[in-house]
Amino acid sequence: MESEQLFHRGYYRNSYNSITSASSDEELLDGAGVIMDFQTSEDDNLLDGDASIGTHYTMTNGGSINSSTHLLDLLDEPIPGVGTYDDFHTIDWVREKCKDRERHRRINSKKKESAWEMTKSLYDAWSGWLVVTLTGLASGALAGLIDIAADWMTDLKEGICLSALWFNHEQCCWGSNETTFEERDKCPQWKTWAELIIGQAEGPGSYIMNYIMYIFWALSFAFLAVSLVKVFAPYACGSGIPEIKTILSGFIIRGYLGKWTLMIKTITLVLAVASGLSLGKEGPLVHVACCCGNIFSYLFPKYSTNEAKKREVLSAASAAGVSVAFGAPIGGVLFSLEEVSYYFPLKTLWRSFFAALVAAFVLRSINPFGNSRLVLFYVEYHTPWYLFELFPFILLGVFGGLWGAFFIRANIAWCRRRKSTKFGKYPVLEVIIVAAITAVIAFPNPYTRLNTSELIKELFTDCGPLESSSLCDYRNDMNASKIVDIPDRPAGTGVYSAIWQLCLALIFKIIMTVFTFGIKVPSGLFIPSMAIGAIAGRIVGIAVEQLAYYHHDWFIFKEWCEVGADCITPGLYAMVGAAACLGGVTRMTVSLVVIVFELTGGLEYIVPLMAAVMTSKWVGDAFGREGIYEAHIRLNGYPFLDAKEEFTHTTLAADVMRPRRSDPPLAVLTQDNMTVEDIENLINETSYNGFPVIMSKESQRLVGFALRRDLTIAIESARKKQEGIVGSSRVCFAQHTPSLPAESPRPLKLRSILDMSPFTVTDHTPMEIVVDIFRKLGLRQCLVTHNGRLLGIITKKDILRHMAQTANQDPASIMFN
Secondary structure (H helix, E strand, O other), X not given: OHHHHHHHHOOOOOOHHHHHHHOOHHHHHHHHHOOOOOOOXXXXXXXXXXXXXXXXXXXXXXXXXXXXXXXXXXXXXXXXXXXXOOOOOEOOHHHHHHHHHHHHHHHHXXXXXXXXXXXXXXXHHHHHHHHHHHHHHHHHHHHHHHHHHHHHHHHHOOEEEOOOOOOOHHHHHHOOOOOOOOOOOOOOOEEEHHXXXXXXOOOHHHHXXXXXXXXXXXXXXXXXXXXXXXXXXXXXXXXXXXXXXXHHOOEOOOOOOOHHHHHHHHHHHHHHHHOOOOOEOHHHHHHHHHHHHHHHHOOOHHHHOOHHHHHHHHHHHHHHXXXXXXXXHHHHHHHHHHHHOOOOOHHHHHHHHHHHHHHHHHHHHHOOOOOOOOOOOOOOOOOOOOHHHHHHHHHHHHHHHHHHHHHHHXXXXXXXXXXXXXXXXXXXXXXXXXXXXXXXXXXXXXXXXXXXXXXXXXXXXXXXXXXXXXXXOEOOOOOOOOOOOOOOOOEOHHHHHHHHHHHHHXXXXXXXXXXXXXXXXXXXXXXXXXXXXXXXXXXXXHHHHHHHHHOOOOHHHHOOOOOOOOOOOHHHHHHHHHHHHHHHHHOOOHHHHHHXXXXXXXXXXXXXXXXXXXXXXXXXXXXXXXXXXXXXXXXXXXXXOOOOOOOOOOOEHHHHOEOOOOOOOOOOEEOOXXXXXXXXXXXXXXXXXXXXXXXXXXXXXXXXEEEHHHHHHHHHHHHXXXXXXXXXXXXXOXXXXXXXXXXXXXXXXXXXXXXXXXXXXXXXXXXXXXXXXXXXXXXXXXXXXXXXXXXXXXXXXXXXXXXXXXXXXXXXXXXXX
């Protein structure tokens, strides 16, 4: 039973001790050892009546909104633990925002009393900027560390620098005077494993030894990564972006952004990238940055005690993560706004911009790639694009959309199969098998053997006079006088062999990425998707270039491509293809174009990028509107109401609310007719997270709403601190205690924990409006009434289930609150 699993995890809801311990701030950081089992479906009752206290408006028939007294004003003496949240539950945005306004008013009212209060007020006002500054500094430093370590460990698979063990291959040969132009990566200081072990630099024996050592190091890195994740931080696997989106929408996953997760994700991300698996480090860097933001937010009471305010910091942190991943500060801000953030006020935009700026500045100061750039594959093109080229750019957009649709369906099908079969129970074995297959197939092909970022760099780079890559093996015209602007030339044998190798690399990357994304190591999707698009784009670019060279008299080339001119830039096609494929998988548009524009520094190529990315999105949307992150959110059963998804059905609140006709009646509390024992029995016999409070069973007039968690805490606290509270004590939610016989035990007043203004809608309210209310106000539940009489309840889970049913999906897939 799921309840037994929750008991062993320490989150069993009937246990007061587990509730109070799990509600502490530190628990959010220290709970990384809790294993979240997505293979089991939650008990339906776990979510029934999912509700919260402190909602501050009432929506009545006609949609009018009335303000109410703030919950904290009613508390004579706040009960410790009341108002906090259980694991895997949704926060109440309205209550959290009102709590913050109350705190702000309290600080402002006291700031003129003394210099100390004025200092506290200034500290509170500046704490937002301080926390994003610390987040940006930590994100930039960790990104630089990850980049340097990943480069060194990637080269470790091929050899080692004897003169300085901490140098990678490129750094090892920087100071050598014995390198040649053609073989600039070969120097006496760098030794391959074959040279060290058998003393041979060339020949079949050398090749086999290097092959064996490559596989050995790849398997070692992969095994170490998955073992660390499994033992120390199960939440450190995957890209983290689906979970970040869910957390930013108000969901609580304790330990997901904790210090253990941060430490293990940083270490295993380096190992996973170095193992050669078809994954990237860019997506997980967003998770790393959000961990930094979460940890630093605990230094400031303004954010540590308010879940809604904390999510403003996490939005800024995700911008910093993309900023250091791609060297694109503005793209990072737009990514946070477009892709991950649920609530994004204007001040969060400014702070996200500042966090991204600080993170990019720190990374630039570290200079991890030694090229004075923020990314490895920064390029600059000097040839303009021509109108005819929009046609192949749009074709690349179509390819990106088709790839995205295929990848989402194939990857989700494989992940679902992993959950439903025994294969998912052996994550270490799965990682070892995938790493072994990847290493065995990747080594013979120089383009798959390369680090994926290095591959993208080579595909993006334009062929100049100093390039020695086989992609630049053109037959040169000796009569060409211009060296700077090299004209289009016929392809040599090196180019044709490179195209065949790239075709094989494309097939390999497509297949392996499907099986790699979702395994239990940190795995990003940005770089593999960009690599697939860059390979396809480079092939198309070379094809168009050769077509223009051999058929320059065709009318499409005649006007603008003269003989001996440099018309086509194959590297530009690679860049457009990379953007198209990434857009097809994630369905990003504006932020993606800006990220790629910041990568290349070429403002004049924005139109080709926009055309390809929009085409990619349209083609992908024709097969399904979900991006890969939304698909994984749905696969894991997270309660995420996507603002992009439209609700067009004509159902009413009465069609969705519970209880249904076949269900037992709604579990309710009465205003002053129940004893402590009655309430404890109700709590023990049900799994509902909250109970409506009514005047009496006869009238069914609604008084308010009480959370199960708050009831448990309040009763336990009263038994310990108040004398005379026993099982037969009358519980009173009313303002005035009713007259009781003289021999009656002392009554227990619980009006202070009652939400006096829960959101209500009438039974005839269209579900379209109800869904909008839940989305825009971040509600957990609303009550359904008819002429003021309580009829039922609609929770966030009920809405998600209803939307799944209308879309012909499995409603039981919605597992959490």
